[in-house]
Amino acid sequence: MVKFSFFYDNLFSKTENINTTLHIATVIVNLFHLLILFQKSLRSSSIFILMIGICLSDILAFTVILSGFGGKFWNFEWLRGKYFDDAKCLPANYTLMNPYSILETTVTRSTRPISIWLAILMALIRTLSIIFPMSNRIQKLTTPRITVAMALGITVFWIVFYSWEMIFLKIWWFPDHIDLKNCRFPERAIKNKFYVLALHRDHDEAWTGPFIIQDYQVRLLPVFIYPLLTVSLLIELWRIRKRRNKKLEGNTTKLTLFMTLSFMLSEGVTGFWEYPEYFPLSKEAKEFFGIYQMTFSDYTDSTFALLTCLRPFNALSHFFVCILMSTQYRDTVAGFLSYSAKMLEEDYVVLYNLLFSKTDHIKSALELSTVIVNLFHLLILFQKPLRSSSIFILMIGICLSDILSFTVNLSGFNEAIWDFEWLRGTYFNSLTCLTPNYTLMSPYSILETTVTHSTRPISISLAILMALIRTLSIIFPMSNRIQKLTTPRITAAMALGITVFWIIYYSWELVFLKIWWFPDHLDFKACFFPKAALNSKFYVLVLHKDYVQYTANRDQREYLVRLLPVFIYPLLTVSLLIELWRIRKRRNKKLDKNITRLTLFMTIGFMLSEGLPGIGQYPMRIVLSRQQQEFFETTDEVFRYFVDSTFLLFNFIRPFNALSHFFVCILMSTQYRDTVAGLFCRCKVKENRKFWKPLFRSSNAKVLSIQSVSNVSIVTKL
Numbered sequence: 001m002v003k004f005s006f007f008y009d010n011l012f013s014k015t016e017n018i019n020t021t022l023h024i025a026t027v028i029v030n031l032f033h034l035l036i037l038f039q040k041s042l043r044s045s046s047i048f049i050l051m052i053g054i055c056l057s058d059i060l061a062f063t064v065i066l067s068g069f070g071g072k073f074w075n076f077e078w079l080r081g082k083y084f085d086d087a088k089c090l091p092a093n094y095t096l097m098n099p100y101s102i103l104e105t106t107v108t109r110s111t112r113p114i115s116i117w118l119a120i121l122m123a124l125i126r127t128l129s130i131i132f133p134m135s136n137r138i139q140k141l142t143t144p145r146i147t148v149a150m151a152l153g154i155t156v157f158w159i160v161f162y163s164w165e166m167i168f169l170k171i172w173w174f175p176d177h178i179d180l181k182n183c184r185f186p187e188r189a190i191k192n193k194f195y196v197l198a199l200h201r202d203h204d205e206a207w208t209g210p211f212i213i214q215d216y217q218v219r220l221l222p223v224f225i226y227p228l229l230t231v232s233l234l235i236e237l238w239r240i241r242k243r244r245n246k247k248l249e250g251n252t253t254k255l256t257l258f259m260t261l262s263f264m265l266s267e268g269v270t271g272f273w274e275y276p277e278y279f280p281l282s283k284e285a286k287e288f289f290g291i292y293q294m295t296f297s298d299y300t301d302s303t304f305a306l307l308t309c310l311r312p313f314n315a316l317s318h319f320f321v322c323i324l325m326s327t328q329y330r331d332t333v334a335g336f337l338s339y340s341a342k343m344l345e346e347d348y349v350v351l352y353n354l355l356f357s358k359t360d361h362i363k364s365a366l367e368l369s370t371v372i373v374n375l376f377h378l379l380i381l382f383q384k385p386l387r388s389s390s391i392f393i394l395m396i397g398i399c400l401s402d403i404l405s406f407t408v409n410l411s412g413f414n415e416a417i418w419d420f421e422w423l424r425g426t427y428f429n430s431l432t433c434l435t436p437n438y439t440l441m442s443p444y445s446i447l448e449t450t451v452t453h454s455t456r457p458i459s460i461s462l463a464i465l466m467a468l469i470r471t472l473s474i475i476f477p478m479s480n481r482i483q484k485l486t487t488p489r490i491t492a493a494m495a496l497g498i499t500v501f502w503i504i505y506y507s508w509e510l511v512f513l514k515i516w517w518f519p520d521h522l523d524f525k526a527c528f529f530p531k532a533a534l535n536s537k538f539y540v541l542v543l544h545k546d547y548v549q550y551t552a553n554r555d556q557r558e559y560l561v562r563l564l565p566v567f568i569y570p571l572l573t574v575s576l577l578i579e580l581w582r583i584r585k586r587r588n589k590k591l592d593k594n595i596t597r598l599t600l601f602m603t604i605g606f607m608l609s610e611g612l613p614g615i616g617q618y619p620m621r622i623v624l625s626r627q628q629q630e631f632f633e634t635t636d637e638v639f640r641y642f643v644d645s646t647f648l649l650f651n652f653i654r655p656f657n658a659l660s661h662f663f664v665c666i667l668m669s670t671q672y673r674d675t676v677a678g679l680f681c682r683c684k685v686k687e688n689r690k691f692w693k694p695l696f697r698s699s700n701a702k703v704l705s706i707q708s709v710s711n712v713s714i715v716t717k718l
Contacts, residue, residue: 022312061111089183390491405455433527509547609657
């Protein structure tokens with residue numbers, strides 16, 4: 001029989017994670033809930049004032065619990081006294097106390113009954129207001145001042161209830177209160193020059209003894225009070241509806257019952273389960289639990305771990321119950337959201353500037369991370385087991401291209417790096433003195449622009465080539481032509497061909513550059529400072545404006561370079577997955593879900609990083625008609641601001657996609673993982689014989705090695 005303790009450990013770890021998720025969700029939702037409750041239309045109502053108290057109590061409780069995540073935040077005695085090595089050097093019957101732990105424990109213990117009794121007070125006021133609608137005393141109870149006073153009274157009571165013994169705390173200078181008889185290291189203790197908080201054990205036991213045992217009563221008592229108030233309220237509402245010959249609204253009844261049941265479950269069940277933990281078991285009960293190899297404590301703890309999920313769930317439901325039950329609350333939420341939308345529309349230019357500054361910095365951080373991770377990725381790819389494989393040769397090209405691209409982007413940080421025409425021509429004051437129809441060019445700007453323009457399509461084309469080789473190797477495993485494509489020499493040649501093509505595509509006009517001695521090509525008619533121009537003794541690079549116009553026309557078509565691969569890459573991925581599915585079907589094996597997910601992740605990441613910027617660039621490049629220009633001028637160019645701000649957000653996707661390459665290789669390729677492991681431990685990884693086993697044999701007894709596609713972990717798992 002399996003021991004119950006194993007089940008308890010597993011159950012505890014799962015519920016702990018669920019609890020943490022619920023706590024985070026509760027804090028986030030209740031922060032928005034609190035923001036709504038503080039609106040002018042709600043904060044003057046007694047019911048919503050009490051709800052503000054409940055909301056604050058829940059936020060504080062769950063925030064403190066989350067701050068102690070990973071520690072024993074439910075063991076309040078441990079929180080009250082965080083002992084250190086010299087604790088035994090104090091006089092007998094005194095305990096060291098930690099101020100942070102005192103605060104943490106007081107908040108954790110008191111906030112729960114505060115929210116409970118505020119909820120009971122709210123139900124009481126609500127019920128009394130319905131039963132005695134004409135009573136002046138009840139009307140006084142619902143005034144904001146009296147409601148706040150009652151809420152403060154409840155809060156102070158429970159804080160004092162759980163921290164009264166702290167009055168007896170003593171502040172001691174530690175070296176003056178050392179008990180040398182019991183101290184193990186008196187010399188070290190005397191060197192500790194600091195003040196400590198000490199509490200006599202009688203007062204500590206007064207808190208940890210009867211109060212802890214009575215804590216289940218704090219849970220159970222409200223469970224009997226709250227349903228009585230709810231039933232009384234529903235009965236009175238039913239009577240009123242009956243006198244008016246109207247049916248009781250089903251939605252209100254259901255929501256009220258839901259609140260009552262969730263309250264009873266979150267508090268009552270926990271209280272019932274805490275009760276037997278403090279009382280001795282009978283002989284028969286001990287024998288029962290001994291048979292099943294478990295203790296009663298294991299049983300109660302495992303169940304209690306599940307019950308702890310009920311409280312955050314109950315606190316999380318408050319916002320949604322208010323939305324469904326209160327018309328005033330719904331109107332306040334609608335008004336708040338519409339006001340926010342109006343402010344957003346009016347201050348869109350301010351929002352754009354803020355968005356620009358933030359995204360620019362975040363994008364730079366992502367690019368820096370991408371460069372660092374890809375440098376390590378490149379180091380792995382250059383290892384001997386990988387650099388002879390066609391797929392990894394192409395990955396080396398992609399990695400180099402990404403590193404070069406993002407390094408150039410970072411070097412041009414805080415400059416208009418996307419304004420490539422500006423990069424191509426770094427003008428200075430003597431530009432107007434140059435011969436007409438020629439533009440000055442800067443060598444640094446030429447290099448920077450060529451690299452920035454060409455590296456992106458190089459990495460895209462190499463990724464498509466890699467996907468093509470991978471797909472063809474699976475579809476045509478016996479083809480000699482496909483095998484030749486996967487040889488390192490052919491792969492390197494294709495990669496170089498792609499690189500040269502894109503570099504020429506983005507820099508062919510530089511063939512027409514001219515090197516001029518500046519004083520020999522001056523136009524004194526247009527020159528504002530002819531003497532200064534004559535004194536400029538240097539060579540300049542110039543380009544005719546016709547060729548500059550060609551580059552501008554090419555930039556107009558740049559969105560096509562982004563969009564075209566978005567349609568090609570998914571076709572290759574779908575073809576690969578279909579062929580893998582067919583192979584698995586012939587062998588009666590299921591397709592590895594992990595490989596499928598990673599392949600889809602790569603495809604989606606590629607499509608988003610290249611497709612969205614292409615779509616975003618299209619409206620920026622189109623030539624607007626006269627009517628469109630007049631429309632955008634009358635609307636303060638909101639469309640342009642929208643396009644520009646959206647394009648800034650798209651800039652995140654490319655560095656994120658490039659950053660993921662290393663991690664995808666780790667997850668997909670066994671050969672890559674072995675190389676990384678070998679690099680760190682400097683040990684030879686054993687050859688996986690199954691990995692190199694030939695898949696097919698031709699009729700002429702030639703064995704087709706899978707080495708050509710060994711880098712693709714998809715193939716290795718076939």
